[in-house]
Amino acid sequence: MGMDMSSRLRRFHQARWDEPIIYELSTEGERGLLVPEVEEEIEEAVGDGVSKIPECMRRKRPPNPPQLSQPEVLRHYLRLSQETLGADLNIDVGQGTCTMKYSPKVNEELARSAKVTELHPLQDEDTVQGILEIMYKMDLFLREISGLDQFSFQPGGGAQALFAIASIIRAYHQDRGETQRDEIITTIFSHPVNAAAAAVAGFKVITLYPDEDGYPDIQALKAAVSERTAGLMITNPEDTGIFNPRIAEFTWIVHEAGGLCSYDQANANGILGITRAKEAGFDLCFFNLHKTFSSPHGCGGPAVGALGVTRELARYLPRPTVEFDGRKYRLNYDMPHSIGKVRSFYGAVPVVLRAYAWVMSLGAEGLREVAEIAVLNNNYLLKKVREIPGASAPYARGRHRMEQVRYSFEELARETGVGTEDVQRRMFDFGVHYWTSHHPWVVPEPFTLEPTESYSRKELDEYVAILRHVAREAYTDPDKVRNAPYNSVVHKIDHAALDDPSRWAVTWRAYLKKVKGR
Amino acid sequence: MSRRRRVAHPYIPNSAPRVKAEMLREIGVSSVEELYADIPESLRFKGEMNLPEPLRSECELRRHVEGILAKNKTCQEYLNFLGAGCWQHYVPAVCDEINRRAEFLTAYGGEPYEDHGRFQALFEYASMMGELVDMDVVNVPTYDWAQAASTSLRMAARITGRKQLLLPRIMSPDRLSVIRNYCQPDLEVTLVDYHRDTGQLNLDDLREKLSSQTAAVYFENPSYLGFIESQGEEISALAHQHGALCVVGVDPISLGVLAPPSAYGADIVCGELQPLGIHMQYGGGLSGFIATRDEERFVAEYPSRLFGLAPTVVEGEYGFGDVLFERTSFALRERGKEFVGTATALWGITAGVYLALLGPDGMQELGKGIMQRSQYAMKRLSQIKGLRVPAFGSAHFKEFVVDFNASGKTVAEANRALLERGIFGGKDLSAEFPQLGQCALYCVTEVHTKADIDRLADALQDCLR
Numbered sequence A: 001m002g003m004d005m006s007s008r009l010r011r012f013h014q015a016r017w018d019e020p021i022i023y024e025l026s027t028e029g030e031r032g033l034l035v036p037e038v039e040e041e042i043e044e045a046v047g048d049g050v051s052k053i054p055e056c057m058r059r060k061r062p063p064n065p066p067q068l069s070q071p072e073v074l075r076h077y078l079r080l081s082q083e084t085l086g087a088d089l090n091i092d093v094g095q096g097t098c099t100m101k102y103s104p105k106v107n108e109e110l111a112r113s114a115k116v117t118e119l120h121p122l123q124d125e126d127t128v129q130g131i132l133e134i135m136y137k138m139d140l141f142l143r144e145i146s147g148l149d150q151f152s153f154q155p156g157g158g159a160q161a162l163f164a165i166a167s168i169i170r171a172y173h174q175d176r177g178e179t180q181r182d183e184i185i186t187t188i189f190s191h192p193v194n195a196a197a198a199a200v201a202g203f204k205v206i207t208l209y210p211d212e213d214g215y216p217d218i219q220a221l222k223a224a225v226s227e228r229t230a231g232l233m234i235t236n237p238e239d240t241g242i243f244n245p246r247i248a249e250f251t252w253i254v255h256e257a258g259g260l261c262s263y264d265q266a267n268a269n270g271i272l273g274i275t276r277a278k279e280a281g282f283d284l285c286f287f288n289l290h291k292t293f294s295s296p297h298g299c300g301g302p303a304v305g306a307l308g309v310t311r312e313l314a315r316y317l318p319r320p321t322v323e324f325d326g327r328k329y330r331l332n333y334d335m336p337h338s339i340g341k342v343r344s345f346y347g348a349v350p351v352v353l354r355a356y357a358w359v360m361s362l363g364a365e366g367l368r369e370v371a372e373i374a375v376l377n378n379n380y381l382l383k384k385v386r387e388i389p390g391a392s393a394p395y396a397r398g399r400h401r402m403e404q405v406r407y408s409f410e411e412l413a414r415e416t417g418v419g420t421e422d423v424q425r426r427m428f429d430f431g432v433h434y435w436t437s438h439h440p441w442v443v444p445e446p447f448t449l450e451p452t453e454s455y456s457r458k459e460l461d462e463y464v465a466i467l468r469h470v471a472r473e474a475y476t477d478p479d480k481v482r483n484a485p486y487n488s489v490v491h492k493i494d495h496a497a498l499d500d501p502s503r504w505a506v507t508w509r510a511y512l513k514k515v516k517g518r
Numbered sequence B: 001m002s003r004r005r006r007v008a009h010p011y012i013p014n015s016a017p018r019v020k021a022e023m024l025r026e027i028g029v030s031s032v033e034e035l036y037a038d039i040p041e042s043l044r045f046k047g048e049m050n051l052p053e054p055l056r057s058e059c060e061l062r063r064h065v066e067g068i069l070a071k072n073k074t075c076q077e078y079l080n081f082l083g084a085g086c087w088q089h090y091v092p093a094v095c096d097e098i099n100r101r102a103e104f105l106t107a108y109g110g111e112p113y114e115d116h117g118r119f120q121a122l123f124e125y126a127s128m129m130g131e132l133v134d135m136d137v138v139n140v141p142t143y144d145w146a147q148a149a150s151t152s153l154r155m156a157a158r159i160t161g162r163k164q165l166l167l168p169r170i171m172s173p174d175r176l177s178v179i180r181n182y183c184q185p186d187l188e189v190t191l192v193d194y195h196r197d198t199g200q201l202n203l204d205d206l207r208e209k210l211s212s213q214t215a216a217v218y219f220e221n222p223s224y225l226g227f228i229e230s231q232g233e234e235i236s237a238l239a240h241q242h243g244a245l246c247v248v249g250v251d252p253i254s255l256g257v258l259a260p261p262s263a264y265g266a267d268i269v270c271g272e273l274q275p276l277g278i279h280m281q282y283g284g285g286l287s288g289f290i291a292t293r294d295e296e297r298f299v300a301e302y303p304s305r306l307f308g309l310a311p312t313v314v315e316g317e318y319g320f321g322d323v324l325f326e327r328t329s330f331a332l333r334e335r336g337k338e339f340v341g342t343a344t345a346l347w348g349i350t351a352g353v354y355l356a357l358l359g360p361d362g363m364q365e366l367g368k369g370i371m372q373r374s375q376y377a378m379k380r381l382s383q384i385k386g387l388r389v390p391a392f393g394s395a396h397f398k399e400f401v402v403d404f405n406a407s408g409k410t411v412a413e414a415n416r417a418l419l420e421r422g423i424f425g426g427k428d429l430s431a432e433f434p435q436l437g438q439c440a441l442y443c444v445t446e447v448h449t450k451a452d453i454d455r456l457a458d459a460l461q462d463c464l465r
Helices: A040-046 A070-082 A105-111 A129-146 A158-175 A192-200 A218-224 A247-256 A311-316 A349-386 A410-416 A420-430 A457-476 A478-482 A508-514 B017-027 B058-069 B093-099 B102-106 B116-133 B145-160 B173-183 B203-209 B232-241 B329-335 B345-382 B411-420 B450-464
Strands: A150-152 A183-187 A204-208 A229-235 A260-264 A284-288 A305-309 A321-324 A329-332 A405-408 A446-449 B164-168 B188-192 B214-221 B245-250 B268-272 B288-292 B307-311 B318-322 B399-403 B439-443
Touching (some): A070 B102, A070 B116, A105 A349, A105 B058, A129 A284, A129 A305, A129 A329, A129 A349, A129 B058, A158 A192, A158 A229, A158 A260, A158 A284, A158 A305, A183 A192, A183 A218, A192 A204, A192 B329, A204 A218, A204 B329, A218 A247, A229 A247, A247 A260, A305 A311, A349 A405, A349 A446, A349 A457, A349 B017, A349 B058, A410 A457, A420 A457, A420 A478, A457 B017, B093 B345, B102 B345, B116 B307, B116 B318, B145 B164, B145 B173, B145 B245, B145 B288, B164 B173, B173 B188, B188 B203, B203 B232, B232 B245, B345 B450, B411 B439
Parallel strands (some): A183 A204, A183 A229, A260 A284, B164 B188, B164 B214, B214 B245, B245 B268
Antiparallel strands (some): A150 A305, A284 A305, A321 A329, B268 B288, B307 B318, B399 B439
């Protein structure tokens, strides 16, 4: 049955090109691309074109990008790509909350077809029936998956979806004349943007902490609601991977107080087809199509936070929605109650296309299988990680978890002085990611693993073997871990300059001025 | 059904029945169902999701999706003159080669060790954009120009401690809608008038509306309607006299020939990266940038990530990291500056590749060529009876307004006729700006040849006859 990976460590070394900054590769006069010349007749008719620019608006000094030939640009960026550890290359279970699953290559090819990339968003609707059909059908799919009634793909990520949700909650209460509702309740294990986006939308934020079992404290919720409650914005399962079994009571309490309830489904990978926003009583939710629905993460976007609402709230959705009259798909701008727009045009449409193709490759049964295997993998990993010296999984003792677990190396840190950030750097020496966790670290020395459905048991075993090795090393040779990495792209970084206004440099020109004194 | 169930799904390794059974045994449960014990019965979804039968083979899936996409008509098949916030420029092959690299395509939240290349590529993107706009700080990209403008305005409000924002009346309604929603409820948006004949901002109206409450004056170059706002210095001076900041939105592809906004007093510059090597993607290729001077009061107000150079323990080795991470919502939740999350990093890398390919000469030649082609198009269209081109008597870059009011046809009618001739005519402005009557916004870039422009002119002439 192949190689046993449960104790094997790769003799890994990541590509280390020691690649200069692109400006250091510049040579005067080199060209990477020629642009089409205008025809003589145009030049004769209008002259040089630029003399028409008013003197005060003309560029005096030419812009200063570097000067490189095309193969040099290509080689430079290929080297940088090799110095990046994408999910396609590593056992990417270390980036919890982010659902680093397989992004099928066929979907990528479809999304990059000229039939998608060369569409202008303002084309006549008759010429974009294909892409509108994809968007409309993906909306129908998500209605089934969530139980809610309509979706918008306009938000360009989970954070923007949360902001749109906060905007809809605000508009809803404004319409009802209940402008005193200025408080949003969230939990500390909900993604930080639930709190941050609510604050931008003008709300005061109340954060609930977990009770002893790791569940959001329902007594605290009861104490928090009032006639000022605008809504609840909560992630479930939370970033701990614990499903809150009393979630319907939460929504009931908030509804009784007159608030709306928003379900952050960024962590939905373990519950597809199992439990839905509707049954838990939610009015709004969002899914990350670049996470649960397999579109690649792209170093941090393009992305879609697909925003769903009940029928009652559909009139507040960002404008336009995609509608179908049985014959033709069209964009509906006739939405006087809409919050307006949160993003220009209709969102990152190729991301919607990839998600559509992914659902079509699985169907209802397949989606459920995704969820079940994600949960199976996670609980398998949980059992193995618990056996690692110094590691623990706080809360919900003896219980199973959904799609991820927030673990702790508190014991390891106490016994060896090696903390989770040291472990993190050492993990890179073996070719895998390892993320600590969002702040604040309510769980001490945290790390969050999410194995998704995309990794084989052999791969999970290998990840555990690396983690076990590093934990043991912390006991036997703590300095080795503390001074890591050795086989990654670069060595241990001194972060002090990054918080010092006299030394930080966000661009090469700033670096030359501040550090090199040029 | 039962036949399919036995076959492992290619995307799901542990769906192989034997492996699954062994893992369950290892965990100590007899079924996956036991793992869901925490989800009460009342919350369980009992039905079957009404989704289409899956196309489990890649062959069938591709055929199905391509079948739907075949209904689209693209800007390669039709001759396109639409712009208005998303523009058809040439995308160099190397840009796509780099952004489809599996490493960049599938990376995400790694650290500046195993993802060193991602940090460096985004640092270099910021460095090249910084040169283009002549500013020292550029963010990791946000969603689009609209969000970049919204955040720039909120930054200005925090920096000045003021609430009033002055924006041009004829900016993109789409973008204005995003800004209005984003700046609720604490900031107040006031629109400044323009001169009907030139489109230029009305400085008298600006003077009247500026006050000690003004946080920022915002305008764009080139403007939404394509003309160049040439009063940059006067506008920024007026803003500064009142203690307000000057925020300028810019199409970066114009900056080979147009002055960077910092040259006429902009404090914060924002704009759209899509022209820089990113396909239109039905509007999905948008990506926004923000740039400022390297002053702590500005840097401390960015919500975005900022990647900076940092030394490592090895002499001469470049490392990277987050500059002033403590300002972000990642660090501080609701006490952070606005919020930050997944946006459009891959397009930032791509824009960097584009600038590296074009270089200084490429950017200047490109800008010049766009000026020439758009002027030629204006000249040709202005010769058509019934059209007034450009509708605004100012210099233009890339886009211009065609006035159909005297033609006896609506823009919608003209566009329908053009569509029949395989041409996507300019954006109909009649709904957005009723005061302009029947006007359309046309876009001409380096992808257009003389023959393309002549074809448009002939077609318009023909259908307005």
